[in-house]
Amino acid sequence: MTAELVRGQNHPLPDTRLEIRVSAGHPVLAGATLGDDQGRVPGAEWIAHPGAPSLHGVVVTGEAAAEHRLTVDLEAVPGAVHRVSVLLALPGARGAAGAARFGAVAAPHVVVAGHDGSEIASYTITGLDSESAVVALELYRRQGAWKVRAMGQGYDGGLAALLGDQGLERPADLAAAILETVAPGPAPVAAPPQRVPEAERVCHTAPVTSADAAAGTPAPVTPSPVTPTPVTPTPVAGTGAPVTGGPTPATGTPAPVPSGAAPSGGPIDYSHPRRRAATPAPAAEPRQAPPAPPAPVAGDASGWSMDERLYNQVWGMFEDLARTAAAYRSACEFAESRLDRELDETLSDYRSRVGGANDSARAAARARHDELVERAQAVLDRDLAQLAAESAVVEPALPAAFARWDNPVWHAYRVPAEEPMAVRLGDLHLPERSELRIPMLVRLPLERGLWVDSGRGRSEAAGLLDEVELRRLALDSAVAHTARLLAAHPAGQFAVHAVDAAGAGAAALAPLVESGVLAAPPARGAAGVSAVLEQLTERVDLLQMALRGGAADALPPGLDGARQLLLVHDFPHGFDDRAVTRLRYLADEGPSVGVHLLMVADRQDASAYGPLLDPLWRSLLRLTPVPDDHLADPWVGHAWSYEPPILPPGSAVLRQVLAQVADARR
Amino acid sequence: MCCKTDTNPDRVSALSVPLRRVLDNRTHGQRGGERNERGKRVTVNMTKGQAISLEKQGGGSLTQVRMGLGWQAAPRRGLFGKRTQEIDLDASAVLFADKQPVDVVFFRHLVSDDGSVKHTGDNLVGGAGQGGDDEAILVDLQRVPVHIDTIVFTVNSFTGQTFQEVQNAFCRIVDETNGQELARYTLDGGGNYTAQIMAKVHRVGSGWQMTALGNPANGRTFQDLMPAILPHL
Numbered sequence: 001m002t003a004e005l006v007r008g009q010n011h012p013l014p015d016t017r018l019e020i021r022v023s024a025g026h027p028v029l030a031g032a033t034l035g036d037d038q039g040r041v042p043g044a045e046w047i048a049h050p051g052a053p054s055l056h057g058v059v060v061t062g063e064a065a066a067e068h069r070l071t072v073d074l075e076a077v078p079g080a081v082h083r084v085s086v087l088l089a090l091p092g093a094r095g096a097a098g099a100a101r102f103g104a105v106a107a108p109h110v111v112v113a114g115h116d117g118s119e120i121a122s123y124t125i126t127g128l129d130s131e132s133a134v135v136a137l138e139l140y141r142r143q144g145a146w147k148v149r150a151m152g153q154g155y156d157g158g159l160a161a162l163l164g165d166q167g168l169e170r171p172a173d174l175a176a177a178i179l180e181t182v183a184p185g186p187a188p189v190a191a192p193p194q195r196v197p198e199a200e201r202v203c204h205t206a207p208v209t210s211a212d213a214a215a216g217t218p219a220p221v222t223p224s225p226v227t228p229t230p231v232t233p234t235p236v237a238g239t240g241a242p243v244t245g246g247p248t249p250a251t252g253t254p255a256p257v258p259s260g261a262a263p264s265g266g267p268i269d270y271s272h273p274r275r276r277a278a279t280p281a282p283a284a285e286p287r288q289a290p291p292a293p294p295a296p297v298a299g300d301a302s303g304w305s306m307d308e309r310l311y312n313q314v315w316g317m318f319e320d321l322a323r324t325a326a327a328y329r330s331a332c333e334f335a336e337s338r339l340d341r342e343l344d345e346t347l348s349d350y351r352s353r354v355g356g357a358n359d360s361a362r363a364a365a366r367a368r369h370d371e372l373v374e375r376a377q378a379v380l381d382r383d384l385a386q387l388a389a390e391s392a393v394v395e396p397a398l399p400a401a402f403a404r405w406d407n408p409v410w411h412a413y414r415v416p417a418e419e420p421m422a423v424r425l426g427d428l429h430l431p432e433r434s435e436l437r438i439p440m441l442v443r444l445p446l447e448r449g450l451w452v453d454s455g456r457g458r459s460e461a462a463g464l465l466d467e468v469e470l471r472r473l474a475l476d477s478a479v480a481h482t483a484r485l486l487a488a489h490p491a492g493q494f495a496v497h498a499v500d501a502a503g504a505g506a507a508a509l510a511p512l513v514e515s516g517v518l519a520a521p522p523a524r525g526a527a528g529v530s531a532v533l534e535q536l537t538e539r540v541d542l543l544q545m546a547l548r549g550g551a552a553d554a555l556p557p558g559l560d561g562a563r564q565l566l567l568v569h570d571f572p573h574g575f576d577d578r579a580v581t582r583l584r585y586l587a588d589e590g591p592s593v594g595v596h597l598l599m600v601a602d603r604q605d606a607s608a609y610g611p612l613l614d615p616l617w618r619s620l621l622r623l624t625p626v627p628d629d630h631l632a633d634p635w636v637g638h639a640w641s642y643e644p645p646i647l648p649p650g651s652a653v654l655r656q657v658l659a660q661v662a663d664a665r666r
Numbered sequence: 667m668c669c670k671t672d673t674n675p676d677r678v679s680a681l682s683v684p685l686r687r688v689l690d691n692r693t694h695g696q697r698g699g700e701r702n703e704r705g706k707r708v709t710v711n712m713t714k715g716q717a718i719s720l721e722k723q724g725g726g727s728l729t730q731v732r733m734g735l736g737w738q739a740a741p742r743r744g745l746f747g748k749r750t751q752e753i754d755l756d757a758s759a760v761l762f763a764d765k766q767p768v769d770v771v772f773f774r775h776l777v778s779d780d781g782s783v784k785h786t787g788d789n790l791v792g793g794a795g796q797g798g799d800d801e802a803i804l805v806d807l808q809r810v811p812v813h814i815d816t817i818v819f820t821v822n823s824f825t826g827q828t829f830q831e832v833q834n835a836f837c838r839i840v841d842e843t844n845g846q847e848l849a850r851y852t853l854d855g856g857g858n859y860t861a862q863i864m865a866k867v868h869r870v871g872s873g874w875q876m877t878a879l880g881n882p883a884n885g886r887t888f889q890d891l892m893p894a895i896l897p898h899l
Contacts, residue, residue, distance in 0.1 A: 319781070320781070323779065323780050323781035324780070324781075326779035326780050326781075327779070327780030327781075327782070327809075327811035327812075328811075330768060330769070330779065330780065330811055330813065331763075331811050331812050331813040334763045334764070334766070334768065334813040335813065337766075338764060372812060372813055375812040376811065376812045376813065379811070379812060635777070635779070635781075636779045
């Protein structure tokens with residue numbers, strides 16, 4: 001039964017889900033405003049119009065058309081809203097093609113239908129003349145129920161006057177903005193409203209509307225032969241409406257509802273009416289998907305030179321990775337402990353042991369745990385992705401001293417004129433993202449000696465290798481470190497001595513020996529070891545004396561200022577007590593005068609010395625020939641996996657570099 | 667088998683670990699834009715025990731806050747006069763997850779492990795007392811780990827003077843993105859207390875809110891305040 005309404009007549013609404021069909025025979029703009037019990041609309045965000053087509057239970061068509069279908073879910077309308085006014089306006093009122101007055105077009109016909117499509121009431125808006133905007137219907141609350149009233153209230157002043165009449169401020173700007181949204185050319189026929197995307201968009205502001213969509217309101221899709229394409233409103237740039245204190249970004253909660261108690265006292269929002277539709281996207285973005293971080297740039301750190309900037313950047317990445325992992329681990333740990341506590345609580349609650357309450361409480365606890373871990377993971381993933389991107393640009397930009405051996409920069413290697421800030425001794429990574437490797441850069445001059453541990457330790461990787469293989473790898477990586485240190489120093493500024501008492505490392509040391517970068521052939525036998533140690537000890541002693549006395553120019557002529565590195569293989573083979581004492585002296589006193597140690601040793605071999613050598617081992621920076629997590633960062637103290645430098649298999653880069661170093665000395 | 671020391675982690679030698687603002691700051695490039703949308707706010711001058719909720723106008727939430735603490739150094743005495751007794755106030759921030767303290771930022775731990783909360787460093791004597799911050803704690807709320815739901819700011823008198831004896835002492839909370847002062851307490855002359863639980867910043871929905879607490883207490887460091895903090899969570 002359709003009630004044919006006349007102007008001013010009202011009619012009860014049996015249904016809260018409504019569809020309002022408008023047929024005008026001419027393109028019109030359809031919208032709706034939500035007002036309080038005084039009929040006042042508190043702000044622009046309470047207007048549903050093509051630019052903001054869905055709002056608190058009201059969904060309008062996103063375009064000017066001759067046919068419209070508006071859907072209204074009165075249950076989703078906020079409680080403070082007492083009136084929903086359905087309005088029509090002529091888009092041509094602003095001078096575009098089309099009529100400027102309703103008197104010139106056919107009388108609009110409005111039908112209110114239930115959600116099943118059955119008509120409840122209809123109304124033909126007659127008697128309009130020079131008006132260009134009209135309030136067609138009003139849905140209003142009356143003693144808890146909703147009714148519809150035929151209004152037909154036209155406005156000569158157009159949409160601006162209509163909005164002004166509803167208590168909105170700056171109605172002219174609002175009206176202009178709303179009409180602007182349909183300006184690009186009205187479509188001739190009603191477009192099928194895109195219900196799904198709209199319902200999704202509504203979720204951000206009025207969750208109930210999505211229920212409306214889900215509950216299966218008949219989709220008012222009229223397959224029309226002439227389907228106009230763009231139903232979604234095209235963004236309008238530069239409409240003059242002011243944007244102040246936008247409709248609550250970020251939180252996603254509905255804007256303050258017009259309160260019945262203070263209908264006019266509420267803050268009036270001047271925000272651009274089109275912001276409504278646009279808001280959910282930017283508001284949600286910073287949380288779920290942060291705006292793409294600016295592309296990382298190599299050298300994006302402070303420093304006087306590119307080297308220093310890259311060095312600082314690498315350390316910055318190191319710190320960031322440590323901290324982001326700390327945040328993640330802390331969150332997971334907390335989630336774990338909370339889960340344990342909550343599970344304990346369910347067990348200790350005797351009442352719930354019998355019923356299913358126990359199970360559901362446990363399930364809820366687990367869900368809370370998973371939810372928190374998931375959020376922590378999302379943050380971690382975001383940060384790691386950013387760091388990975390940074391690493392991807394930083395790695396190729398690194399200078400040779402900071403670069404991996406497979407970096408092409410090594411093929412263009414030239415002996416530097418001055419030493420770099422640091423050298424790379426390997427890579428560091430965390431289990432959270434093992435493919436994200438941070439260069440382990442150690443400042444020059446070395447503060448402490450290096451020790452490549454050829455023992456098993458507790459490393460799993462080392463446990464899989466046999467002892468001989470492990471020792472070979474240890475010496476190989478020591479040779480790689482040596483080559484890198486040589487390559488990092490200007491010609492003649494770095495001398496390398498080697499001790500290989502039994503000659504067991506001859507094969508591995510060959511690159512150093514053959515290229516002629518060693519100060520002397522590797523020392524063999526106890527006598528050789530003593531000689532080298534004595535020479536270096538004397539050097540350290542003299543330099544220390546000169547340093548303390550402030551008499552650097554009084555040094556004997558044979559003593560150059562070059563740094564010295566002593567590579568010790570097979571310790572303590574060939575070392576007598578005296579030699580061990582000298583070695584300890586070098587480890588303690590050497591670094592301050594540029595005499596450094598590089599030990600390749602297994603602590604077990606020296607176990608005969610008991611705890612006497614512990615201070616020696618502790619004073620050295622322990623490196624491993626296989627990946628091992630024994631290094632800690634200085635901020636949080638995570639255990640980092642160290643990976644030794646790897647030479648590309650079959651690559652001649654090491655020998656090429658050493659040849660260059662040797663050439664430069666001549 | 668290896669000795670125990672062998673398995674101890676070895677600190678990566680870092681002669682000069684460069685300071686870096688943790689993971690950005692660079693990510694949140696739109697900060698400049700926010701500035702315009704922020705409404706004006708008047709500093710709330712607070713008395714002790716007064717609690718108010720602060721929120722950005724328009725319902726937005728805070729992203730970066732700073733707790734500043736300033737006080738006037740004790741006057742210098744003459745060479746042969748009585749020795750000057752320095753006044754050392756300390757600002758601390760305690761990070762809580764569901765009422766469990768998780769991390770603390772104070773003069774001995776200047777950056778929270780996750781890097782979101784930073785102390786600018788200990789000041790042992792105070793400053794000019796002219797309103798500048800002598801100690802500050804910066805919080806990047808967008809980088810606070812997901813499980814942390816409350817951060818409590820405290821002030822302690824490490825040297826034991828009560829706030830009555832300290833000149834021109836104040837602490838304040840500042841919205842770091844635009845320099846707006848959100849709340850300010852005048853500490854000096856306030857009472858026979860050596861500590862104050864200043865304020866808490868806590869999660870509300872997907873954002874953050876600040877509640878000024880201004881609860882007087884006694885204690886040398888934040889540890890002494892824990893029992894007093896817990897009721898405010």
